[in-house]
Amino acid sequence: MTHPARLETLADLRVEIDCIDSELHQLLIKRGEIIHRLIEAKTRQGGGSAFRPGREADMMRGLVARHQGLLPLDTVESIWRIIISTFTYVQSNYSVHADISGGDAKMRDCCRFHFGFTVPYAPHPDVNSVIAAVANSRGDLGLVRVEGDAASGPWWRSLREPRAPKIIARLPFVERPDHPAGMPLFVIAQPLAEAAVRDVVLYDVECDGWRDAPPSHLGLPDAEIVSAAPDGARSSLLVAADGAVSAQQLRETLTKAGAIQLSIAEVGGHAARFEASEAQRQQTPFVAAR
Ligand SMILES: O=C(O)C(=O)C[C@]1(C(=O)O)C=C[C@@H](O)C=C1
Secondary structure, X not given: OOOOOOOOOHHHHHHXXXXXXXXXXXXXXXXXXXXXXXXXXXXXXXXXXXXXXXXXXXXXXXXXXXXXXXOOHHHHHHHHHHHXXXXXXXXXXXXXXXXXXXXXXXXXXXXXXXXXXXXXXEEEOOHHHHHHHHHOOOOOEEEEEOOOOHHHOOHHHHHOOOOOOEXXXXXXXXXXXXXXXXXXXXXXXXXOHHHOOOOEEEEEEXXXXXXXOOOOOOOOOOEEEEEEEEEOOEEEEEEEXXXXXXXXXXXXXXXXXXXXXXXXXXXXXXXXXXXXXXXXXXXXXXXXXX
């Protein structure tokens, strides 16, 4: 007589879950054990900020490419954002200064999604106060909305000086229409030197000729005006251009489009923007039939 296979009990499944959780935890502990070696390697390369935005952008793309299964992409992304940001924090403590002129709730959600709860969150009333806090810190980050804040005018101008803070990343690293913390943000930090990413280069362009309305597109497929603000009798533009576009090409294009008395200066750069494909974001969570 054959016996029917024993049905798995809840207790059996919990033993399996406990094993997996313990392995995950051990792996995180193991990840933490290399921090001192990371710090030493970075010190040999000249020290400075622990933040490596290019590496983080690559890691997030890799995560999206290999993800499968029931866990929503949002969850996996937020877990890794917290792991990476906290590992940056334990290498060298930093705070995130956020411009809440557009409201605190959404900004706080985005900051917690990208940086977790261990990294301190410092709200500021406007962009200029964020930039000043970053400039006066040892290695803090600033978060400002890409769409900007009309009341702060051309805030990016104060990033022109070579030693002034710079835009070093654009968040989220993985863009998608239904991102739970998808508000487009620039990350500002003191200049990163070799660790700076230049897939997209950001320029402050000051000019005459477009006081009322800069053109909606520049005529260069690889460059766009991200923000524009009047600046006395002149205009000040924040322009994002592909890293392969030279400042000279940009100058010529702007001049052809009608800008006069141009002054162009780099104010930062970030990794190439990356959008998760339809297939990558369609990992719908399993819902049991009742
Ligand atoms: O790769 C590095 O340089 C690290 O410091 C490691 C790490 C990570 O935790 O994976 C942390 C901070 C950097 O911004 C990028 C990645």
